[in-house]
Amino acid sequence: MSTYVIRRIIYMLLTLLGASMLIFFLYALTPGDYVDNNMNMTEQRKAELREIYGLNKPLVERYTAWLGNVLEGDFGYSLQHQKPIMTLFNHYIWNSFLLAAVSTFLTWFIAVVAGVLCAYKSQSIFDKSVTIFIFAAMSIPSFFIGLFFIKLFAVDAGILPPGGMITTGSNAEGWDYVLEVAEHMVLPVLIVTLLGTGSLTRYFRSHMLEAMKQDYVRTARAKGLKERVVLYRHALRNAMLPAITLIGFELPTLFGGSIVIEKIFNWPGIGQLYMQSFTMRDYPLLMGFTMLLAILTVIGTFISDLLYRLADPRVRL
Amino acid sequence: MSTAIEQLAPEQTISTSRPAAVIERSSLWQQSIKKLRRNRTAMLGFIFIIVMFAACFIAPLFSPYASGKVNLAVMNQAPSAAHWLGTDHLGRDVLTRLLQAGRISLTVGLVSMILSVVIGTVLGAIASYYRGIVDQIIMRIADLLMTIPNLPLLFIIGAILSEWKVPTEYRLYIVMLMLSVVGWPGLARLVRGELLSLRERDFMQAAEALGLNDRRKLFTHLLPNIFPLLIVVATLSIGGAIISESTLSYFGLGVMPPTPTWGNMIDAANTLIDFEKRPWLWIPPGLAIFATVIAINLFGDGLRDALDPKQERR
Numbered sequence: 001m002s003t004y005v006i007r008r009i010i011y012m013l014l015t016l017l018g019a020s021m022l023i024f025f026l027y028a029l030t031p032g033d034y035v036d037n038n039m040n041m042t043e044q045r046k047a048e049l050r051e052i053y054g055l056n057k058p059l060v061e062r063y064t065a066w067l068g069n070v071l072e073g074d075f076g077y078s079l080q081h082q083k084p085i086m087t088l089f090n091h092y093i094w095n096s097f098l099l100a101a102v103s104t105f106l107t108w109f110i111a112v113v114a115g116v117l118c119a120y121k122s123q124s125i126f127d128k129s130v131t132i133f134i135f136a137a138m139s140i141p142s143f144f145i146g147l148f149f150i151k152l153f154a155v156d157a158g159i160l161p162p163g164g165m166i167t168t169g170s171n172a173e174g175w176d177y178v179l180e181v182a183e184h185m186v187l188p189v190l191i192v193t194l195l196g197t198g199s200l201t202r203y204f205r206s207h208m209l210e211a212m213k214q215d216y217v218r219t220a221r222a223k224g225l226k227e228r229v230v231l232y233r234h235a236l237r238n239a240m241l242p243a244i245t246l247i248g249f250e251l252p253t254l255f256g257g258s259i260v261i262e263k264i265f266n267w268p269g270i271g272q273l274y275m276q277s278f279t280m281r282d283y284p285l286l287m288g289f290t291m292l293l294a295i296l297t298v299i300g301t302f303i304s305d306l307l308y309r310l311a312d313p314r315v316r317l
Numbered sequence: 318m319s320t321a322i323e324q325l326a327p328e329q330t331i332s333t334s335r336p337a338a339v340i341e342r343s344s345l346w347q348q349s350i351k352k353l354r355r356n357r358t359a360m361l362g363f364i365f366i367i368v369m370f371a372a373c374f375i376a377p378l379f380s381p382y383a384s385g386k387v388n389l390a391v392m393n394q395a396p397s398a399a400h401w402l403g404t405d406h407l408g409r410d411v412l413t414r415l416l417q418a419g420r421i422s423l424t425v426g427l428v429s430m431i432l433s434v435v436i437g438t439v440l441g442a443i444a445s446y447y448r449g450i451v452d453q454i455i456m457r458i459a460d461l462l463m464t465i466p467n468l469p470l471l472f473i474i475g476a477i478l479s480e481w482k483v484p485t486e487y488r489l490y491i492v493m494l495m496l497s498v499v500g501w502p503g504l505a506r507l508v509r510g511e512l513l514s515l516r517e518r519d520f521m522q523a524a525e526a527l528g529l530n531d532r533r534k535l536f537t538h539l540l541p542n543i544f545p546l547l548i549v550v551a552t553l554s555i556g557g558a559i560i561s562e563s564t565l566s567y568f569g570l571g572v573m574p575p576t577p578t579w580g581n582m583i584d585a586a587n588t589l590i591d592f593e594k595r596p597w598l599w600i601p602p603g604l605a606i607f608a609t610v611i612a613i614n615l616f617g618d619g620l621r622d623a624l625d626p627k628q629e630r631r
Binding site for chain 1: 457460461463464465466468469472473474476477480481556560563564567568570580583586592593596599600603606607610611613614615618
């Protein structure tokens with residue numbers, strides 16, 4: 001086990017090193033930089049700024065300097081916001097996390113319950129309508145359903161705010177503030193949950209169907225256990241086992257923000273920050289965010305593998 | 318006793334010969350197609366896809382507004398008998414534009430799927446067949462591409478291409494390439510895994526013992542065994558490609574106007590007045606994406622049931 005973990009960690013670091021190169025050179029090879037954006041500056045001033053930001057140094061030198069800083073946990077300095085990127089991340093990441101945590105919790109809860117019910121009453125009307133819903137959820141572009149819901153609930157019905165995290169100009173405090181944020185969260189959470197439950201419900205449904213065919217479920221029934229106990233304690237536990245691997249994959253979702261939803265709903269999260277930086281060519285920020293995503297993905301995969309091994313000792317990786 | 322046997326014997330020959338003749342006529346593929354045709358939802362999806370393709374590729378030829386000429390006299394009109402889905406800010410007919418956009422969106426989905434399946438299968442096959450260093454190089458590149466989630470990766474490539482000032486008429490082809498760059502690693506991994514387990518089977522040992530060459534082993538013994546899986550995955554990935562393309566184009570990083578796609582038509586929603594007062598500009602393309610992708614997914618699911626019943630449903 002420990003040799004496996006060590007090998008896995010070394011491989012993880014190598015992957016991240018590769019990812020850092022990929023990310024850096026992708027951005028570094030892009031023509032045009034932040035300084036180019038400003039039309040009012042003279043050539044001399046531009047050259048001075050490039051000197052300050054180190055944009056005129058050779059590529060390899062810039063890469064090693066950047067990587068060195070990243071290793072120390074310093075992603076650099078955002079040119080657009082004139083703040084250290086870590087400070088910005090620290091500020092925006094929690095808004096993203098709030099949105100992601102609530103919707104992930106709801107997604108999993110609904111998916112488990114719906115999956116169990118569908119498997120238990122397989123081929124019933126309930127199961128069939130859930131299946132239709134699952135296909136719909138897997139087939140709709142998130143940006144479109146977002147726009148559609150804003151139009152429906154915010155513009156036409158006027159019952160929910162169209163976007164943002166608080167009403168513009170509001171300085172509510174305490175409980176009022178919580179309520180206000182909650183109100184703004186309804187639509188984005190609804191959409192992320194709607195889209196997420198689709199594939200996850202399908203996953204639980206098929207694993208539950210599989211589990212309910214097993215002998216231990218028949219044994220449990222034969223012992224005269226209550227159906228609820230059979231379902232949730234015997235079948236579901238076994239069906240949940242493979243789902244453990246999915247937990248690790250949620251990591252980038254939880255902390256990496258949702259680019260599309262945050263942009264559509266103007267939610268001040270890290271994904272929205274990322275989209276803004278594109279137009280401003282704020283490359284240090286873009287590189288930092290992409291690197292953050294890569295780190296989260298790699299760690300998430302690692303956690304998944306480990307959890308899977310811990311949960312099921314039969315698995316030999 | 319003996320008469321009984323005599324009576325039985327001809328019957329037996331008939332009963333064995335009859336099913337044999339039937340089996341001869343129905344190959345595994347024919348059985349699968351039969352099974353697929355009995356699946357009503359899958360066929361419904363299939364018919365819808367055909368209708369959508371026909372509508373997008375043929376119907377604009379008969380539209381009086383196919384030239385897409387700017388006609389300011391009829392700009393921003395609500396749906397009417399003359400313009401079934403209204404007109405946009407340049408007086409172009411939205412329905413005609415929607416169908417023309419469908420051509421591009423469907424083509425992008427189809428071509429990028431074919432590209433990623435070809436790249437993924439070839440690289441996956443090479444990796445599993447030659448193993449060793451070749452396998453390492455290919456799979457590590459795939460791992461690297463998979464460290465960045467698809468959407469941010471597409472955004473980055475899209476933004477970089479915008480910086481390189483790629484002419485807008487070439488963007489279309491580049492979007493196809495981008496989608497396949499993002500699509501192949503998963504496929505290569507899948508193909509490699511399947512082939513690695515197949516090559517340990519008895520029939521491959523037989524192929525080895527017969528001394529077949531690499532080409533025959535790969536093309537007549539290994540690859541045909543993963544065709545059913547490939548067909549299913551390929552079909553389902555068209556839907557994914559259409560959604561990715563529309564998302565990219567909506568954010569202005571994919572196919573750009575004047576080339577219409579369903580994604581960049583929804584871009585109208587970014588103008589407040591169009592968003593609030595002229596829903597006919599952006600709701601129809603969204604519904605078109607939705608309907609097309611759901612049809613593709615239903616059909617793909619039916620294909621999975623028909624071709625690969627053992628395959629775990631994901």
